[in-house]
Amino acid sequence: MKIPTERSFPSPLHHPRVATVIGRWLGFAVAACFLTGLFSHLQQTTPGWLVIPSRPSSLYRVTQGVHVLTGTAAVPLLLAKLWTVYPKLFAKLPWPPSRRSLGTALERLSILVLVSALALELFIGLLNTLQWYPWPFPFRQTHYALAWIIVGALLVHVAVKLPLITAHWRRTPEPLPEATTGMTRRTLFRTVAGAAALVGITSAGQSAPALGPVAVLAPRKPGIGPQGLPVNRTAEAAGVTGIGADWRFTVDGPRPLSYTIGELGRLPQSRSDLPIACVEGWSQRARWEGIRIRDLLRLCGAPEGSRVRVVSMEKGGFYGTSELPPEFAEDPLTLLALRLNGSELALDHGYPARIIAPNRPGVLQTKWVHRLEVLS
Numbered sequence: 323m324k325i326p327t328e329r330s331f332p333s334p335l336h337h338p339r340v341a342t343v344i345g346r347w348l349g350f351a352v353a354a355c356f357l358t359g360l361f362s363h364l365q366q367t368t369p370g371w372l373v374i375p376s377r378p379s380s381l382y383r384v385t386q387g388v389h390v391l392t393g394t395a396a397v398p399l400l401l402a403k404l405w406t407v408y409p410k411l412f413a414k415l416p417w418p419p420s421r422r423s424l425g426t427a428l429e430r431l432s433i434l435v436l437v438s439a440l441a442l443e444l445f446i447g448l449l450n451t452l453q454w455y456p457w458p459f460p461f462r463q464t465h466y467a468l469a470w471i472i473v474g475a476l477l478v479h480v481a482v483k484l485p486l487i488t489a490h491w492r493r494t495p496e497p498l499p500e501a502t503t504g505m506t507r508r509t510l511f512r513t514v515a516g517a518a519a520l521v522g523i524t525s526a527g528q529s530a531p532a533l534g535p536v537a538v539l540a541p542r543k544p545g546i547g548p549q550g551l552p553v554n555r556t557a558e559a560a561g562v563t564g565i566g567a568d569w570r571f572t573v574d575g576p577r578p579l580s581y582t583i584g585e586l587g588r589l590p591q592s593r594s595d596l597p598i599a600c601v602e603g604w605s606q607r608a609r610w611e612g613i614r615i616r617d618l619l620r621l622c623g624a625p626e627g628s629r630v631r632v633v634s635m636e637k638g639g640f641y642g643t644s645e646l647p648p649e650f651a652e653d654p655l656t657l658l659a660l661r662l663n664g665s666e667l668a669l670d671h672g673y674p675a676r677i678i679a680p681n682r683p684g685v686l687q688t689k690w691v692h693r694l695e696v697l698s
């Protein structure tokens with residue numbers, strides 16, 4: 323059998339102009355996905371020097387929707403990009419080795435890193451949106467580390483290819499060779515753009531209500547679940563069974579507070595229309611009623627600017643506690659919610675009490691809350 327060379331693939335669809343156009347789309351998707359992912363990461367591990375504002379209240383809903391959307395659309399874009407450039411796999415390394423071949427080898431190594439990291443990143447991200455965690459490593463940390471590897475390798479890749487990219491950024495005045503048989507470039511571009519749009523449109527309905535009816539790829543559909551709101555983790559999965567007669571809600575502050583469920587219901591109630599925006603891509607707005615966290619903070623004598631630790635009845639794990647930085651604790655929209663869409667919280671939504679705050683990832687909207695601790 324004859325080993326193919328780069329010349330064995332004469333189709334003009336492997337032309338650098340095609341690689342540039344599809345690379346541009348993929349680059350745009352990766353950049354948007356990276357920036358929104360960075361925001362999500364900073365929300366969940368906020369460094370001490372960073373103040374994240376609590377408004378606009380739906381900001382996280384939008385950024386995380388864009389994150390999952392661009393990540394999903396990047397899958398067909400990456401496949402198309404790999405297809406246009408795969409004949410390069412058969413290009414010969416210059417031999418005997420020289421300074422130039424060392425450069426070429428390094429460049430290929432960076433592409434190997436870029437392609438494998440990006441493929442793995444998109445794959446585990448996609449599985450995560452499907453709520454399937456078959457790997458033994460922690461998802462978020464791995465996803466985050468891979469993101470930086472991708473950005474680094476991508477910068478090297480773009481720097482190396484800059485002459486080619488600039489040469490083919492615009493359509494050249496003299497026409498490029500067109501295929502005599504098979505697909506034209508224009509058909510290829512339309513097919514790839516169409517595929518990216520299709521996966522986007524059929525999955526965006528999990529956060530964009532208007533697209534709900536065509537959300538056949540969305541793992542979560544708005545409106546489905548107790549009280550018309552999806553549930554990420556049920557009480558049963560979290561090992562929470564409800565409350566007994568001796569249940570108390572307590573606030574650990576300068577003046578410690580303790581309430582029965584009935585007493586909580588008699589405190590001044592406020593209403594917030596806020597979305598749950600899950601990191602996994604679905605989001606939905608709902609009407610919440612309960613007690614403002616800042617009212618509880620004043621009642622217990624906590625000074626303004628306090629951080630608050632939220633403690634769930636769920637024991638251990640990543641979800642058992644969360645922290646409200648001062649901007650979120652003082653926001654009048656942030657509630658210890660007792661009611662959802664007009665009735666008492668369902669157990670799966672966090673009965674008897676949960677946190678709901680503006681501009682926050684769903685993971686931090688702690689359910690089954692039984693204690694607040696005022697920190698500093």
Ligand SMILES: Nc1nc2c(c(=O)[nH]1)N[C@H]1C(S)=C(S)[C@@H](COP(=O)(O)O)O[C@H]1N2
Pocket residue numbers: 551552553554555560598599600601634636641642670671672684685686687688689690
């Ligand atoms: N204690 C606790 N709170 C939790 C969770 C959890 O598993 N345990 N899941 C979080 C996640 S990931 C999301 S998206 C929201 C979902 O809220 P819902 O199930 O009421 O829609 O709750 C959050 N609060």
Ligand SMILES: [Mo]
Pocket residue numbers: 554599600601602684685
């Ligand atoms: Mo979530």
